[in-house]
Amino acid sequence: MNEIQTxxxxxxxxxxxxxxxxxxxxxxxxKRKFYIYLSAVVLQILDSVHSVHLGTLExxxxxxxxxxxxxxQEYLQKxxxxxxxxxxxxxxxxxxxxxxxxxKYIKYxxxxxxxxxxxxxxxxxxxxxxx
Numbered sequence: 735m736n737e738i739q740t741x742x743x744x745x746x747x748x749x750x751x752x753x754x755x756x757x758x759x760x761x762x763x764x765k766r767k768f769y770i771y772l773s774a775v776v777l778q779i780l781d782s783v784h785s786v787h788l789g790t791l792e793x794x795x796x797x798x799x800x801x802x803x804x805x806x807q808e809y810l811q812k813x814x815x816x817x818x819x820x821x822x823x824x825x826x827x828x829x830x831x832x833x834x835x836x837x838k839y840i841k842y843x844x845x846x847x848x849x850x851x852x853x854x855x856x857x858x859x860x861x862x863x864x865x
Contacts, residue, residue, distance in 0.1 A: 769836035774855070776828045776840070781852045783824055787817040821845040
């Protein structure tokens with residue numbers, strides 16, 4: 735084998751290895767972006783569900799004749815606590831639905847943390863950062 739053939743063979747395999755590395759890192763970057771996007775979608779879902787629950791609470795409050803009475807206040811407080819409990823449950827279910835490798839991109843694990851991220855997202859969409 736002469737020098738040109740050896741050089742061509744080495745360059746061929748170097749090109750193959752380089753292209754494999756590029757495709758590997760590109761695929762890894764796409765997965766990362768996908769899981770970050772999925773994390774934002776989970777936040778949007780939670781925000782929508784929370785809005786529905788709050789609407790239900792407002793409806794119930796409107797249906798109660800005397801919302802200032804202590805027993806009605808206690809009932810509304812328990813309903814509000816139930817909403818918070820359900821939101822934590824929904825969050826855990828949605829996080830568990832994401833594959834293990836994607837969970838490391840989710841930066842929230844409780845409803846309180848998720849709500850903070852939702853408020854930050856709203857601030858970004860409105861054009862002002864509330865940090």
